[in-house]
Amino acid sequence: MKLLIEHGRVIDPASGRDERADIAIAAGRIVSIGRVPADFDANRRIDAGGCIVMPGLVDLAVRLREPGHEHEGMLESELQAAASGGVTSLVCPPDTDPTLDEPGLVEMLKFRARQLSLCRLFPLGALTRGLQGQALTEMAHLSEAGCVGFSQADTPVSDTNLLMRALQYAATFEHTVWLRPEDAWLSTGVAASGAVATRLGLSGVPVAAETVALHTIIELVRATGARVHLCRLSSAAGVELVRHAKAERLPISADVSVHSLHLTDVDIGYFNADMRLSPPLRQQADRDALRAALADGTIDALVSDHNPVDDDTKNLPFAEAEPGASAVELLLSLALKWGHDSGVDLVRTLARVTSDPVRVLGASLGTLAASAGRLVEGGVADVCVFDPAPTWQVTRDTLTSQGKHTPFDFAASGTALPGRVRTTVLAGGVSYQANSR
Amino acid sequence: MLSRRNPQLNAHGELIHLLSIEGLPREVLTHILDTAGTFLSVNEREVKKVPLLRGKSVFNLFFENSTRTRTTFEIAAKRLSADVINLDIARSSTAKGESLLDTIANLSAMHADMFVVRHGESGAPYLIARHCAPHVHVVNAGDGRHAHPTQGLLDMYAIRHYKRDFTQLTVAIVGDIVHSRVARSDIHGLTTLGVPEVRVVGPRTLVPGDLRAMGVRVCHDMAEGMKGADVIIMLRLQNERMTGAMLPSAGEFAKTFGLTPEKLALAKPDAIVMHPGPINRGVEIDSSVADGSASVILPQVTFGIAVRMAVMSIIAGNEA
Numbered sequence: 001m002k003l004l005i006e007h008g009r010v011i012d013p014a015s016g017r018d019e020r021a022d023i024a025i026a027a028g029r030i031v032s033i034g035r036v037p038a039d040f041d042a043n044r045r046i047d048a049g050g051c052i053v054m055p056g057l058v059d060l061a062v063r064l065r066e067p068g069h070e071h072e073g074m075l076e077s078e079l080q081a082a083a084s085g086g087v088t089s090l091v092c093p094p095d096t097d098p099t100l101d102e103p104g105l106v107e108m109l110k111f112r113a114r115q116l117s118l119c120r121l122f123p124l125g126a127l128t129r130g131l132q133g134q135a136l137t138e139m140a141h142l143s144e145a146g147c148v149g150f151s152q153a154d155t156p157v158s159d160t161n162l163l164m165r166a167l168q169y170a171a172t173f174e175h176t177v178w179l180r181p182e183d184a185w186l187s188t189g190v191a192a193s194g195a196v197a198t199r200l201g202l203s204g205v206p207v208a209a210e211t212v213a214l215h216t217i218i219e220l221v222r223a224t225g226a227r228v229h230l231c232r233l234s235s236a237a238g239v240e241l242v243r244h245a246k247a248e249r250l251p252i253s254a255d256v257s258v259h260s261l262h263l264t265d266v267d268i269g270y271f272n273a274d275m276r277l278s279p280p281l282r283q284q285a286d287r288d289a290l291r292a293a294l295a296d297g298t299i300d301a302l303v304s305d306h307n308p309v310d311d312d313t314k315n316l317p318f319a320e321a322e323p324g325a326s327a328v329e330l331l332l333s334l335a336l337k338w339g340h341d342s343g344v345d346l347v348r349t350l351a352r353v354t355s356d357p358v359r360v361l362g363a364s365l366g367t368l369a370a371s372a373g374r375l376v377e378g379g380v381a382d383v384c385v386f387d388p389a390p391t392w393q394v395t396r397d398t399l400t401s402q403g404k405h406t407p408f409d410f411a412a413s414g415t416a417l418p419g420r421v422r423t424t425v426l427a428g429g430v431s432y433q434a435n436s437r
Numbered sequence: 438m439l440s441r442r443n444p445q446l447n448a449h450g451e452l453i454h455l456l457s458i459e460g461l462p463r464e465v466l467t468h469i470l471d472t473a474g475t476f477l478s479v480n481e482r483e484v485k486k487v488p489l490l491r492g493k494s495v496f497n498l499f500f501e502n503s504t505r506t507r508t509t510f511e512i513a514a515k516r517l518s519a520d521v522i523n524l525d526i527a528r529s530s531t532a533k534g535e536s537l538l539d540t541i542a543n544l545s546a547m548h549a550d551m552f553v554v555r556h557g558e559s560g561a562p563y564l565i566a567r568h569c570a571p572h573v574h575v576v577n578a579g580d581g582r583h584a585h586p587t588q589g590l591l592d593m594y595a596i597r598h599y600k601r602d603f604t605q606l607t608v609a610i611v612g613d614i615v616h617s618r619v620a621r622s623d624i625h626g627l628t629t630l631g632v633p634e635v636r637v638v639g640p641r642t643l644v645p646g647d648l649r650a651m652g653v654r655v656c657h658d659m660a661e662g663m664k665g666a667d668v669i670i671m672l673r674l675q676n677e678r679m680t681g682a683m684l685p686s687a688g689e690f691a692k693t694f695g696l697t698p699e700k701l702a703l704a705k706p707d708a709i710v711m712h713p714g715p716i717n718r719g720v721e722i723d724s725s726v727a728d729g730s731a732s733v734i735l736p737q738v739t740f741g742i743a744v745r746m747a748v749m750s751i752i753a754g755n756e757a
Contacts, residue, residue: 195650199459201559201582201621270444271560315538315568317558319581 001043001428002026004036008048008385012055012375013351023053025381028428032377044430046423048385054350056088056382056424058357058373060255061231061303062328064121065402067105068097073308073402075109078328079118081306081401083432085329086384086421089372090119091361093178094126095153101126101137103145110146118431120372120382122361124151124178127166133157136169143175148364149229151178154278158184160216167226176364178229181213181238182279190319192234192282196265202318205280210238218245221252229360230254232305234279236289243298253360254298256290257305258327258334263287263407273314273321274407277305294352295344301357302338304331308403326401330394330408332386333417340418383425391416444566451755454566454575455748457584458625466629470594472747473740479516480742489750490519493550497523498540499578500556505714506578506588509738510553513745519551537561538568545570551753552576559583559618571757576748582616587748588713589622591741593630595733596668598740599709603630609662609704610653611638611694612672612721613683615645619713620672628652638662639694642683659694663703670711671696671722679720687720697723701731709733 003025010021010033017033024031024040031037062082065073082090092109094100100109106123113121125147129135132155139150150170156179157163170177186209191197193204214230218241221228233239233256242254259277264287268275275281293299307324314321327334331353339349358365358373365372371379392398393410394417407413424432443460447453452465479487495514497507507523514521526540535543544552551574554562559581566575579585600606608627614620614637627635628651635653637644638661648655656662663669679687696710710722710731718724727734 193645193647195647198615198645198647199621199651201580201584201618203582271563273564312536315536315564317537317556317561317564317581319558319560 002041003044003046003381003425003428004040004042005046005048005053005383005385008051008053010053010375011347011350013347014355014374016347017375018347023375023383025425025428028381030375030377030379030381033375046385048422050389051385051387051422053383053385055354055373055375056384056426057086057331057353058089059087059304059306059328059331059353060091060301060357060360061257061305062090062092063307063324064092065308066096072310072313075112076116076118077400077402078306078308079113079116079121081326081329081399082119083424083426084400084421086332086386086424087328088119088382088384088424088426088431089122090328091122091124091148093151093153094124095131095155099126099131100124100147101129101142103138103141106142106145106147117426117429119426122146122148122365124149126150127152127177128157128162131155133159133162136166139170139173139175143173148361149176149178152180154180156180156182156184156187156213163216164220164224167220167224167228171224171226174227174363176227176229176362178231179217180231180279181210181217181233183209183212186212190276190280191268192265192280194265194283196268200268200271207235207237207282210235210279211241214238214241218250218252221245221250225251227251232257232260232279232303233290233293233299234260234282234286236286239289239293239298243293246298253300255301255303255360256294256299257303258331259305259325259407260287260290261294261302261338262334267407268318271318272412273316273318274325274405274409274412276318276321276323277325278323291338291342294338295342300360302331302335302352303357304328306401308401309405310403314405325406326399326403327406329400330406330417332384332421333419334408336388336419337417381425381428384421385423386419386421388419390420391418392420444563447755447757452752453755453757455586455752456562456566456575456577458586458589458622458629459584461629463629463631466590466593466626469590469744469747469751470597472751473594473743476743476746477740479746480739485516486518487516488518490514490517490753493519493753494548495519495521495551495553495749496544496549497521497553498526498544498555499524500526500554500561501579503555503579506555509741510578510745513742514749516742517746517750519749537564541565541569545573549573551749553578555579557581574752576752579618582618583621585618585622587741587745588619589626590748591737591744592623592670592711593626594740594744595711595737599733600667603627603632606632606667607634607636607665608632608668608670609636609638609666610670610672611659611662611696613643613674613678614639614648614672615643616675616678617672623670624651624653636662636666640684659700660703663700666704666708668709668711669696669701669704673713673715674717674721691720695721695723696726698725698729701726711737714738
């Protein structure tokens with residue numbers, strides 16, 4: 001299959017390229033950017049006039065809910081949602097049921113994703129067996145099966161000794177450990193501590209839940225030299241700790257979710273359970289600090305924190321509702337909105353969802369590390385073509401995800417989102433094509 | 438469809454549900470209190486009934502046990518001539534695994550006109566109001582830590598009855614504020630009705646500083662909290678909070694924040710003492726204070742029935 005994406009504005013954040021160019025693709029790879037070889041005979045042409053052509057998005061936090069929660073999301077529905085959002089690579093956490101602590105499970109997931117050809121799937125293995133925080137998993141085996149790192153998902157390790165051993169062991173094989181900085185004892189509440197939670201009578205999660213955990217993790221990184229990726233920062237104080245740790249050149253990176261980047265606890269309104277998220281939405285000053293940190297690079301990547309939840313587990317009183325929201329297909333629009341609101345230029349905005357997350361993944365991507373999240377001649381042809389002009393309203397019907405809950409639902413948010421994906425190309429094949437054009 | 442408009446009010450600003458005192462205009466509160474005043478006399482007649490809700494079905498949905506509040510709602514509805522159905526849901530359908538919204542759908546199909554809801558989770562009545570049929574009215578009879586608006590309104594009624602003018606008062610609310618839906622409803626009522634100083638008094642574990650955002654003064658010292666107060670509202674200390682991470686013991690709480698005659702003497706000479714009941718004698722309140730001349734705890738109960746009649750008759754007369 002030979003593909004020609006023509007007349008588009010090509011932006012490659014990694015190289016800073018931003019120009020009108022045609023992209024020729026053959027055998028899953030980019031043949032040329034700019035001058036199309038005279039003998040290139042395309043089977044299919046994609047007219048990207050008025051559109052931006054960028055590397056496929058890389059989302060570091062997407063829950064597929066399979067295995068174990070198929071009623072809330074299936075591999076196929078969620079990978080389709082990813083493709084419709086221009087995402088070509090995603091990282092999924094290990095908190096499936098059973099958890100990803102067995103190489104066989106990881107191989108099965110990777111195999112099924114490959115067959116679907118909708119999106120590249122990079123699983124994180126469980127850091128401890130069953131995520132129970134008691135015994136290490138077989139990291140070497142899991143890594144061979146395709147795990148790109150090891151994680152506790154949303155279940156913090158409360159045994160500090162075990163956490164230190166896990167970091168030491170992972171560091172032996174140069175694996176990155178992905179940790180949500182959250183103290184198990186301080187995080188039993190359902191909304192961020194503060195005036196809103198107090199007024200609504202919702203139990204609070206104090207900022208200290210994040211900073212206490214960050215202090216512990218940063219201290220253990222100092223002691224072990226392990227590489228740690230900090231998932232879903234939520235507070236201004238947390239950002240400050242990460243900023244200092246990075247200034248010290250500790251081997252850490254960090255991400256923030258689209259929810260924490262755009263929303264605050266005030267958006268809970270009259271107990272809107274779609275705002276029940278983990279980590280909880282915090283205050284305006286926290287949101288401002290997260291936005292600034294993403295702009296200045298203290299936070300490396302923007303992630304969707306996609307977690308499809310069905311009606312039965314969401315249409316409940318706020319505290320009983322399951323945390324999470326469908327978001328992978330909104331990642332690009334919400335990145336664009338942040339860039340626009342914060343005065344960050346387009347190239348840097350798009351870097352936070354392409355080349356920067358690839359840098360977080362680093363060598364764990366193997367041969368893909370050189371070209372994923374980028375547009376390079378000879379590299380893999382993972383491409384997203386989007387129209388920056390239209391704004392659109394998110395509703396239950398516009399969501400591809402099996403989960404139909406998002407805080408950005410127009411009925412609740414009243415806000416339209418910018419940018420619409422037209423075409424997604426995965427390894428040289430079209431994984432998504434919008435209907436209208 | 439989730440509206441950002443206050444879900445208790447219709448497009449004309451009329452009360453269709455009572456979910457919280459927060460966000461209700463002063464005129465709405467005053468109208469409820471005035472209406473309650475007219476019902477007080479009904480309750481003193483030999484035939485204690487008016488036909489305002491004749492033919493209407495009021496369902497008491499108590500997802501959390503409460504004999505006292507349920508009984509006062511039942512009496513209020515019956516005095517308005519409604520048919521009252523009590524459902525002790527804590528022991529029936531949800532125990533069989535039925536979801537909250539399925540329960541509501543089933544009861545709506547039985548042509549309910551009003552749900553009186555008590556639930557252990559903050560915000561549950563909002564979910565019910567959002568999903569029930571448009572003609573059904575919802576009264577919050579206490580949700581988690583969030584709100585207990587009829588208790589708040591009866592407290593406002595009692596304060597107005599004894600003190601007349603809200604705009605000159607100092608009101609102290611004492612005890613476990615953080616877990617108290619009564620405290621939150623009282624704070625919203627008092628600030629809306631123009632009380633210049635509302636104090637919340639208790640140890641830092643039970644009285645978080647975030648409460649200041651609700652327009653109150655936070656006191657961690659009982660003497661400071663009592664000084665010059667016109668109204669003292671003591672809250673019930675739940676048994677499960679008496680020992681553990683929040684408080685070391687009931688005895689220590691009684692010593693530091695319990696209302697004794699000595700502490701009461703710091704308030705204004707004509708101060709009144711209120712309590713939503715049931716009281717823990719010797720814990721948050723000394724028997725001599727609870728039974729003393731400053732106490733209006735029993736009149737509160739009488740006012741409670743009139744206030745609940747007022748709320749039910751007002752919302753039943755307004756259409757979504």
